[in-house]
Amino acid sequence: MKLFLAFITKEFKHILRDTRTLIILFGMPIVQIILFGFALTNEVKDSRIGILDYSKDQASQHIIQELDASRYFDVEANFSSPQQIDQAFKEGRIRLAVVFPAHFRHSLFQQNTASIQLIADASDPNTATTVVNYASSILKSYQDEVLGEQTLPYTIQPEIRMLYNPQLKGAYNFVPGVMAMILLLISAMMTSIAIVREKELGTMEVLLVSPVPPILVIVTKAIPYVLLSFINVSTILILSVNLLDVPIQGSLLLLLGESMLFIFAALALGLFISTITNSQQVAMLASLMVLLLPTLIFSGFMFPIENMPKPMQFISNLIPSKWYFFIVRDVMIKGLGFKSVLKESLILVAMTIGFVLIALKNYKTRLE
Amino acid sequence: MKTLLFLLEKEFRQIFRNSSIIRIIFVMPIIQLIVLPIAADYEVKNVNIAVVDHDHSSYSRQLVQKIIGSGYFRLVENTDSYKKALKSVEQNDSDVIIEIPAHFERTLIKENEAKLLLAINAVNGTKGNMGGAYLNSIIKDFNQDVRTDWVTFPRMNPMPLLDIVPRFWYNTRMNYQLFMVPGILVILVTMVGSFLTALNIVKEKEVGTIEQINVTPIKKHHFILGKLIPFWVLGLVVTAIGLTVSRVVFGIVPVGSLLVIFGFTAIFLLAVLGLGLLMSNFSDTQQQAMFFAFFMIMVFVLMGGLYTSIDGMPEWAKIMTKFNPVAYFIDVMRLVVIKGSGIYEIRNHIFAILSFAIVFNGLAIWTYKKQV
């Protein structure tokens, strides 16, 4: 037991001595939460638009004013020719151009119809669609203003209820994603690098000839990272509750328990990686390519899994973080109980056992 | 100059001798460039829908038919209890519940207005929002059909009506991959540039060969150039491979000039390589360098406008993006590849990225110490 503690103390000293890495380890979740929480939105606001007004009459001026006054748009430029629109798009100065034909007011009120062109920069298709939709709705409200609202017969009134996330906050989706990513990074990547470094430096042999059984050596290497991971889970949860107002709907105990389970799965994965590589560079790049990118791509937090082609959907099932992401989302956001995440939990348990078994097998053959 | 040639010869030999690095430089970008744009499909489709039809009228059936027929939605559950439908949302089997109340058809015809409930799983806010909007517009369409069944509209507009004509320039087919591929290419070039330079120098530190270099009369700038040039060349090669892949796999042909693309890439690479050098100057172990590089790239990519547009960011974040070389490069790639912008149009970007290159490399040379 004393030896065991001595080993753990040694690992902690290694980690704590490297302050630069430590700052990044603890800073990473904080920065991610802040960026995702406040900087990264798909919201369109203050989009820069340009105007090509051939009529310059009361009606067009009125509409331009309303566009500029809305929170979605800022009028950036007034053009006098279509070439200038092209030029502004090519310089990336505007997202949308609104073109009023000559005699706009006249045709609107005399002929009862007038066309307005909304030219969007569709190099970003999603933003283009959104911008056109917002502009159209402002134009329509102008129309209603001019005409007075019409009530139409036989109207279906859909009542829309946004389940779990009535304010449509992005945070509800990315908090579980950030948790999966950070835990994987620390538990799997750091452990695998730490073990491989000892191999590279030859100190692993020294540890292995000590009277402590090899499996304990590995366990002691992992314990500090379990603790670090746990601190990070807590940081993320505290930040998301207090800073982002994402409440924990389900049981905190269950959430922490499932996080522990995922930490173990990630550690087992790290262990497995460390048994198949011999150099730090390879361990790092392998962790990055095999763990981090697939987590980003296949966990469903960045990209919708259901839109992927079938083979990719299949691959996503093999990614542990996907299951953890599901669990956190169900427990934390939807407030479901253990029964609902039983399947996901069992898959994680099975994966953990699998990784440990393969790692042990590799490990033994290496020692013999 | 002669010294530099010897340095370059050595670096190239070392790079090409290490097969795992070569694989990472050439194979990984290709795989990612193919996989990422396919995965990064934000279009709303395959939305799973649970229908709770209490009405069982011809209208309620027609509405469900119309929704399924739109191609965006998939009927997974047809039940008569909202509770059951909610259960299916909880289990992630369905994304949307439509509850059609009893006497829906009769109410609509008799009372001119009928209600309908749409409950959307909004854990993913964007998806919830967009799915809801699609569904809403389908219902509006259906509503229009119902009206034309019962009312005959006059042929001339009785009142003034705006005719809104949307035009989508540069990408008329609204191809999302056209948007993503150039951006992802930028990320790959950035990763190759900064990771590999940072790791390369730190490795010499860790192994101890840098001490041997430091006692030679070699000039600082020679040593740094010797490290920069090989990765600069590799970065350009990766760009060329990336452009080829995007042409072959995604059929994306840059509208603008290749010369502009490569010219800008060349300057951009100088900037990120300088950054890599800078990071290596401040790390003692490869692990540190790796984490540094990873952290920087993560922030750069998230704040680079690849997935979420910079326009929507708050003011402080917009200011941050002014200091993000990756944001400039993503923008330029899209401008040149999709819209065909020329040097004049991207002059501000060029100026900004040149400044980065000068500042980063200046700092890197300044902080590189031949002494311990």
Place this chain on the structure above:
Amino acid sequence: MENKEIVIQAQGLTKRFGDFIATNAITFEVYKGEIFGFLGANGAGKTTAMKILIGISKPSGGEAKVAGFDVYSETEDIKKNIGYMSQKFSLYEDLTIRENIRFFGGIYGLDRKTIKEKTDVLLKTLGFEAEADKLVSSLPLGWRQKLSFSIAILHNPKIVFLDEPTGGVDPVTRRQFWDLIYEASNRGVTIFVTTHYMDEAEYCNRVSIMVDGKIEALDTPKNLKKQFQAESMDDVFHQLARKAKRSE
């Protein structure tokens, strides 16, 4: 040796790291062509002193000139005139023998023709012809050390600094290594060497022994043994090292 030219001159050379004085006002001279043994227990300050002399560390006080150049202001000129072989293994493991020679020759400003000639001579002297295109990582340690040394003197430096060059090498190879050192010394190259092996100290023309950052003894091995009434250099060293207060 009194009439010999002085190539290294240190006067009260000091290096402090915070409160810790690694090198405490050491004063000594090294003459051209001699083999100067720089001895001391671990942590006595040898490596620190050496790093100042080879121009990669700035002293905190005192003065020193190496090959006539000042260690404060003319480090780059010093570097042109010295060779260095570090305690840590300093060749590129992922390059071949030939490529390492070529690279280090190149950065010392030798032209390609000279490098080629020198490579052939070097490979022949060391008997490495058959291994010339093998990666350094595949060579046994003793071979690498011999190669390291040969590369350190490739550009005909005035002085070559060797930091524990024979650590971990078997006795036979150590003997061969010292043959290389003698050969260089005979050609007029000054050798400044630190070592742990006291039998090697006997091979030096003069040795200095550092204890706790100070030079406690400096003379020929013969005179030192007389002075301390000792049988061997090992004995001399132990008498002095016993006084040491600090260890690693």
